[in-house]
Amino acid sequence: MSAAKLLHPGLNIGSADPEAHRQAGPVMFGFWVFLMSDLVLFALLLATYSAMTRHGTAGGPTPADITDLKSAAIETALLLTSSFTFGMASLALKYREDTGRLFAWLAVTALLGLGFLGLEAMDFAKLAGEGAVPQRSGFLSAHFTLLGMHFLHVAAGLAWMAVVAVQLAMWGLCRAVRLRIMRLALFWHMLDIVWIALFSFVFLAGAGS
């Protein structure tokens, strides 16, 4: 059963579609290399942020002043659940031939993602309303850059989801669309991993310091 062998990280479609599975190896590995370089970007922004929290506040608000733990908890719940629902979409992709189920899970994921973006946009607006704008201090610049970068990634993931949904409607579950959804799954799960670092070291560390 060479077709069932695991060829790449992420959900392997294996015997469900052996030909797509064979093609997936190099494509998925290439995407992993991109994801890892993306992770480096986030890590450096986080390092900059952590340096700025200590001596970059310029007399302005400190991390403890601007941390809203309740909002962070709801955002975390939304993003974590959306990671799980994307997992369900991946299972539908692998084991079910009906695209309806796949559409439904992708739609749930997209709604959770939209909810996350909406809440975070409200957080940003609230901060800006209190005068805590990026140009106030180095700390706030780092704060908005780091969270804004993650925000943009999630927004890009949602746009990508819309594109594959259209392709799914037009062409059905063809090989190229399958491989795109599999890469989108990796991207989406990775954004949740980045969020773990953000809620731990930005929100929780900010409130606990």
Add this chain to the structure above:
Amino acid sequence: MSTNNPRDMQRELRSYVIGFVSAILLTAAAFGTIGLRLVPSGWVLLVLGGLALAQMVVHFRYFLHIDLKKSHRDDLQLILFTGVILLLMVGGTIWISISQHARM
């Protein structure tokens, strides 16, 4: 094309559920630690770091299906190498800024 194997599906479904439940527990532990002020402030970063690392491992294992199997070795090495790079860059940045802070 559709050689659907219900056992495989059950196994993979269970993997996602285990991952989701453990991730919820670890997240709740992190928020609880801070919300209820369970640890002294000197320990906050250490505890948060530990919980975050554990949760990242859970996500990689159960959502991204990275494990110690031979066929995943390349990818695991890629991730671990990225980990080393991150450690060097983030650790180095923090080290330098602490040192600079001490001199000012």
